[in-house]
Amino acid sequence: MSRVVKKSPSLCTDLPLDNTGICTKLQLLKQLLGSCFGPTGRLKQVHNNIGGHVVTTSTSSVLLPAISSSQPFVNMIKTSILNHVSRFSDCGLFAAILCLTLIEQSKLSALTANVAIKVNKHLLGVCTTYLQREDCDCKVKLDFCSSQNLITLARSVVSSKPGCVLTEAETLQISKLVVQAFLLAIPCDEPGVVSLGKTVTVTVEGYSVVHSAVFPGLLIHITDALSLNKVQNQPLTPLRMVVFSASLAGDLSELEEGTIELHPDADIDSQILDQLLELGKQMVKEEVKLFLCQKVIHPVLQHFLRSHGIIVIERLGIALMEPLIQLTGAQPVATLHTTIPKKAYGKVGDVSIQQFGSKTLLYLHPLKESAICTMLLCHRNETMLSELKVVCQKTEHVLRLTLKEPSALLGEHE
Secondary structure, rough: OOOOOOOOOOOOOOOOHHHHHHHHHHHHHHHHHHOOOOOOOOOEEEEOOOOOOOOOEEEEEEEEHHOOOHHOOOHHHHHHHHHHHHOOOHHHHHHHHHHHHHHHHHHHHHHHHHHHHHHHHHHHHHHHHHHHHOOOOEEEEOOOOOHHHHHHHHHHOOOOHHHHHHHHHHHHHHHHHHHHHHHHHOOOOOOOOOOOEEEEEEEEEEEOOHHHHHEOOOEEEEEEHHOOOOOOOOOOOOOOEEOOOOOOOOOHHOOOOOOOOOOOOOOOOHHHHHHHHHHHHHHHHHOOOOOEEOEEHHHHHHHHHHHHOOOEOOOOHHHHHHHHHHOOOOOOOOOOOOOOOOHOEEEEEEEEEEEEEOOEEEEEEEEOOOOOOEEEEEEEEEHHHHHHHHHHHHHHHHHHHHHHEEEOOOOOOO
């Protein structure tokens, strides 16, 4: 499609704060973020003027990406704040407001740029030195011997988000669930270097928040009713499973680029299908009970596996691969052109079906104590549920940061 207006060449300018238009946009951004800050902050609805999805939020990690600007200086500030949020999760709005206030005050003070930079660096050093002192009055140590301190910290983050629309009782329950998920993700009695586990979040719309819960193990959303027929008939002993990261759709996509020479009489579809069925026979021989694939599985292979009592789940997606591997001990198989080694198989303790509204979830129980858990979040509508999911993920990240620095600052959280 041709442009209505010819694209202008890129320009490199200096002294952006001398530009009245940029200063006006910075002031507007400060007002926008300031009105979202704290427990009494207001929600914002962001909508592109040419259409698209409406974003309703007061959370910086959602609000800032939804705001677009044609000014590189404004985008640079926005990117720096998002980098802060990605590292620390909490206090994104506070950091943004502080940054914009420092820029505004430096402009009003009539100081030169070099002097303003030196003053701000000095003040930063003074603040950092004070916060690192043991007798810092605005810092409290977190006692991991009591979960109440963790719940209080989690609650201070969750309660500051009006978009979640939670009652006092719901706020407390969600805070407890986040702390529970955080504690489950810390492995116990693991020798050597300790690696934290994963918390997978599953959302269910239309249910009350009180139905939210944390499950040790993994909940996988399934849409194929054929997957349910074999679940109830599985033995109680540990179930052998295998997971593929390669596509089993029967195409040649995994061969990537290159030239393939074929015999004129060769039937590619039949040969690939025969190879898939050989894979299925190997799964039956190895007594595999759970067959999962990150991508698509050919319908013929699915039918063959299910006819032999194997649970088949496809289209897992990349997000579930890492927690699934940690939970089961399986090694993802990246090709179907070689025999699967014994060490690639994993195990689960049991499988069951969990039904929540319109969602059917396959529950993979851990074989032994595992640092993988699933947080099931429920809320009354999509907007509230989306905001609650972001807040819970950010809150758990804040709790994880306390393992490195077990202290918190008094005051409001974003």
